[in-house]
Amino acid sequence: MSSLRPLLSEEIIQKRILELGAEIDRDYPDGTLYLICILKGACFFLADLARAIKRDTFIDFMGISSYGKAKTSSGQVRVTKDLDIAVEGADLLIVEDIIDSGVTLNYLTQLLQQRNPRSVRIATLLDKPERRLRRVDVRYVGFHIPDEFVVGYGLDYAEKYRNLRDVCVLEP
Ligand code: IMP
Numbered sequence: 352m353s354s355l356r357p358l359l360s361e362e363i364i365q366k367r368i369l370e371l372g373a374e375i376d377r378d379y380p381d382g383t384l385y386l387i388c389i390l391k392g393a394c395f396f397l398a399d400l401a402r403a404i405k406r407d408t409f410i411d412f413m414g415i416s417s418y419g420k421a422k423t424s425s426g427q428v429r430v431t432k433d434l435d436i437a438v439e440g441a442d443l444l445i446v447e448d449i450i451d452s453g454v455t456l457n458y459l460t461q462l463l464q465q466r467n468p469r470s471v472r473i474a475t476l477l478d479k480p481e482r483r484l485r486r487v488d489v490r491y492v493g494f495h496i497p498d499e500f501v502v503g504y505g506l507d508y509a510e511k512y513r514n515l516r517d518v519c520v521l522e523p
């Protein structure tokens with residue numbers, strides 16, 4: 352049996368996202384910001400962050416698989432759904448739920464750079480910096496968290512728990 356220990360409440364998450372939205376609005380020059388949501392975990396964060404941003408945005412989705420049912424990264428990254436829109440010359444903001452080893456986003460950033468956007472930055476709700484294996488330049492971080500496995504607010508364990516409103520530690 353595993354149990355859930357609340358780590359970040361809905362209120363704290365929402366307050367932080369409003370701050371991130373305001374920071375993003377201030378940072379970018381005029382023009383449309385392309386929000387690239389990494390499925391599936393980041394979909395709740397994308398929905399809230401996009402509404403915290405007041406400038407013009409485009410929204411698109413990318414599917415990346417690197418975990419399967421395991422709790423640790425397999426190190427293999429695969430694109431399961433590519434973007435629908437062309438991104439040449441665009442300001443791209445990758446919206447991710449959590450950065451752990453960095454394998455996924457290290458790969459994805461390189462892939463998107465090859466499409467000649469004007470800029471590529473990363474916004475992640477959660478960051479576990481202790482676990483980094485690959486270098487990732489993260490511009491916007493919601494919360495730095497310790498090395499524990501978390502679920503909720505989009506994050507899953509074997510597809511479960513995504514609909515929790517808080518982020519919780521999944522304890523064995
Ligand atoms: P990375 O490639 O190791 O940085 O892994 C990033 C991906 O692993 C995230 O997008 C999540 O899907 C998944 N992941 C990493 N840590 C956790 C966690 O604590 N809970 C749920 N998913 C996680």
Ligand code: MG
Binds near residue numbers: 389391392449
């Ligand atoms: Mg993910």
